[in-house]
Amino acid sequence: MLHAENEYTYERITEIKDFIKSKCDIDPKVGIICGTGLGSIGELITDAFILDYKNIPYFPISTVEGHKGRLILGYIKTVPVICMQGRFHYYEGYSLSKCVMPVRLMKLLGVTHLIASNAAGGLNQDFKIGDIMLQKDHVNVMGFSGNGPLVGLNDLRFGPRFFSMVNAYDVDLLESAKKIAEELGLKNIKEGVYTCVGGPTYETVAEVRALRSMGIDAAGMSTVHEVTTARHCGMRCFAFSLITNICPIDYSTAVESEIHSNDVIEVAMSKDKDLKLFVERIVQFIGKNDLNSVK
């Protein structure tokens, strides 16, 4: 068999959901995934009920720096939320179906909207470090080789076998986020296309050129499979990338601009005030305008 069977069946994820429900009676509507160094978004949550991943049955653990490995349920401005303070990446040795299990868990807990954040490298050379790129779309480069989170038998209780990825990044949410950013006076807002590379290596110059020629603006190692899974089960999605570095497109300057993961975390953490405010307002917006729009 080409692909290992997905160990996270509907029944198994239901077990995890029941475990969480037995500990906490919050019914989250908005799911948030914190990117590398962006865990402080979790500090927005009031009446927080916190579970370490290691204490949740069948949960993987976070193995990378900048990801605390905690699930937080609570409220952001009265909107019930669930937040992953730390996500799972393919390069950690987890299959894509394992990486996205928490998205399906969110669905079973009642989540209708997903906000995914990530740290990413700017392929678009007009971007600057510290820019916030609102994701308008993605290119699933890992999917080109048939490696996706939904490969294998399809369980209709999650969603259909085939489905459209048009509007994967909900246009209404994107437009509202742009307005919110403007109201907040955030000046470094960009819009663009994201891709997930397998990692853990950052890109070669040739890869940067290839990805750029495909119309991709930022590269990371996450989010694409999470949003794909969220769309499969009918969630509305919004995602943004904090541009932590500019990917070298020129051999003559590539070595001096070499990237280190500490820089990624440092840049991400330095933007936490703006990003917390931004996420808070988006959640508030969803709570006021959008919560009933998804069954």
Ligand SMILES: O=P(O)(O)O[C@H]1O[C@H](CO)[C@@H](O)[C@H]1O
């Ligand atoms: O996508 P997030 O989790 O933000 O993390 C990004 O930052 C790490 C690389 O420094 C990679 O894991 C990349 O995906």
